[in-house]
Structures are given as structure tokens and as C-alpha cells.
Amino acid sequence: MKTETDIVSRVLSGETRAIARLMSKVEGRPDDSADMMAAIYAKTGRAHVIGLTGVPGSGKSTLVHVIAKELRRQGKSVGIVAIDPSSPYSGGAILGDRVRMSDLSTDEGVFIRSLATRGALGGLARAALDTADILDAAGFDVILIETVGVGQDEVDIAESAETVLVVSAPGLGDDVQAIKAGVLEIADIHVVSKCDKDESSRTVADLKSMLKLGSAVRDRFGWDVPVLRTSAETHLGISELVETLEKHRLHLAESGEHSVRKKKILSKRIIKTAEDMLRQRLGQGEELDAAVSEVMSGQTSPRRAAETLLRDL
Ligand SMILES: Nc1nc2c(ncn2[C@@H]2O[C@H](COP(=O)(O)OP(=O)(O)OP(=O)(O)O)[C@@H](O)[C@H]2O)c(=O)[nH]1
Ligand SMILES: [Mg+2]
Numbered sequence: 001m002k003t004e005t006d007i008v009s010r011v012l013s014g015e016t017r018a019i020a021r022l023m024s025k026v027e028g029r030p031d032d033s034a035d036m037m038a039a040i041y042a043k044t045g046r047a048h049v050i051g052l053t054g055v056p057g058s059g060k061s062t063l064v065h066v067i068a069k070e071l072r073r074q075g076k077s078v079g080i081v082a083i084d085p086s087s088p089y090s091g092g093a094i095l096g097d098r099v100r101m102s103d104l105s106t107d108e109g110v111f112i113r114s115l116a117t118r119g120a121l122g123g124l125a126r127a128a129l130d131t132a133d134i135l136d137a138a139g140f141d142v143i144l145i146e147t148v149g150v151g152q153d154e155v156d157i158a159e160s161a162e163t164v165l166v167v168s169a170p171g172l173g174d175d176v177q178a179i180k181a182g183v184l185e186i187a188d189i190h191v192v193s194k195c196d197k198d199e200s201s202r203t204v205a206d207l208k209s210m211l212k213l214g215s216a217v218r219d220r221f222g223w224d225v226p227v228l229r230t231s232a233e234t235h236l237g238i239s240e241l242v243e244t245l246e247k248h249r250l251h252l253a254e255s256g257e258h259s260v261r262k263k264k265i266l267s268k269r270i271i272k273t274a275e276d277m278l279r280q281r282l283g284q285g286e287e288l289d290a291a292v293s294e295v296m297s298g299q300t301s302p303r304r305a306a307e308t309l310l311r312d313l
Contacts, residue, residue, distance in 0.1 A: 050162070057172060083157060124157070165189045
């Protein structure tokens, strides 16, 4: 117990080793770290949490890198959560030698955590959001969560951020990628990356006309979802993007959208966590076998058996 309090206070003071240690614990043994995470959660809410999503190869990791660099220039500390084992965050070169992740990984004001798409006990979304909470409590100003826009879990993660950025890129096929990935509507900001490429104008035009067609699914309290052009190669649009992120943050606070959105995010997160816990508990007892036999032999229905299981928990 004493060591737990110790770890938490070291995390809160931003100690790198304690942060990494708690993250590993939380990832692999969520039940054992519930007390620590309660203490951590109580200290969250200061950071700006930004989710980035988009189809594979759209330039998310590269964008995370240049955004992080820009934020560092402004003196802000940055936490990065990458749900993507292939992300070259551990020191590889992204755009040849021009954009290097390694200069971030040696920066004390940056903390990078990669989560494997498999292996996180109790679900990837749970692990990702807990990881972001740790970074928030540890005092990082901005947290960037990169997730590939495929699969409900990944989309859920992006949607749990305060500001959702959807990345599209030229040269990845004709159709509007955000639609294919099921993330067109969740964007607060659309980014078309790789705008050093000629075909990018078309990607921008397609995206814009698609946005005009679609009715606003979510009330954004008067926020107009912009389509921004960026290039990590020429640095086009990067400072505008970072400005827009900050503008969106202000908009959330001033319009009252922040608390409305937070409520939605939390209710989803609580239900999801309860589901995960329930599934784990129901799946491991002998009671399930007994219930299956009863239904098989015609003694009861699946619905009644489920009711009994829940009652007896
Ligand atoms: N020309 C050009 N290429 C870029 C730009 N940004 C990224 N790329 C290239 O696009 C490819 C994919 O970039 P990533 O940043 O890894 O894309 P990602 O979306 O993170 O990819 P996954 O994580 O695998 O889904 C790499 O080969 C990058 O070098 C850019 O601004 N201009
Ligand atoms: Mg990536």
C-alpha cells in the first residue's frame, strides 16, 4: 500500500520511471491498479486531450511528430499514446532523414507510449484512456492519441478525446477515406496531410463536398469543422493546425460543449468498463456452464439464464 501511494505521488510529480511503471501495471493488471488509478483520475482534467485517427498510412504518426515539435516550441509538454505497434516512435526516421522521431524521444518534455493492439487486459480502449489519464495527471499539457481508424475500439478511443482530428491523405484511393474508416462525422478538425503532393487538391475538394452533403450528426455548439491542409515535408499548415487545436479547446470551454461532451464520453467509458468487467466475471465461473446446460435441456431460456447469472453475481 505504501509503495502504491509512493508510485502515485511520483507520477504526479512527473517522474518518468514511475509513469512508465504505472502504465505497465495498468496495461497488464487493471484490477490490481484500480486504487492507484482512482488517485490518478482525481488529478486529471488539466491536459488538452487530442485524438488523431485516419486510415492506415494517412500520415498520422508524422503529423503527431510535427504537432509535438510545434507544441514544444511553444514551451508545452506533450504526451503521446500510439495505438499502433508499427509506429516508428522509437527513434526511426519517418520522412527519410528529414523528420526524426528520435529527437522527440530524447526530449524530457515529451513522453511516448506505444500500446500493442493485442494484449491489453480488459480492452484496448480501457488501456489507452488509462494511459492518457496517467499522462494528464503527470502534468503533460497536451496529449495526442494516435489510433488507426479501423475497428470500433479504435474509433471509440479517438472519440473519447476532447478534440478529434481526422487525417486523410492523397494517393490512398479514390473514395473519401474518412467515410471508409467510419470517422467522417467524429472529426472536429479534418486534416488533409501530404499537401506537398499534387493530388492533394482533389482529396481536399472531395472531402469538402462530402462534408457539405452530410448533415451535422453531432451538435458542435456552433463550431464549423474546418478542413486544413498540411505537409510535414514543407511544414505547410502546421502552425495553423496547432492554432486551430487551441481554438477548439477554447470553443469547448466557452460554448459549454466541453461539459456536454465530457458527460457523453464518461457515460460511454463507464458502461464500456462495466461491460468488460462483467464479461470477465461471467466468463470464468462454473455458473456459466450450469446455465448453458439448463438452456440446452430446455429448462430455461437464454434470457432467463442471463437474468439468473446477473442476479447471482
Ligand atoms: N510526401 C509526404 N509524405 C508524407 C507526409 N507525411 C507522411 N508521409 C509519408 O506517408 C507514409 C505514412 O506516414 P505515417 O505517418 O507513418 O502514417 P500513419 O497514418 O501513421 O500510418 P499507420 O500508423 O501505419 O496507419 C510515410 O511513408 C511517410 O513518410 C507528408 O507530409 N508528405
Ligand atoms: Mg502511425
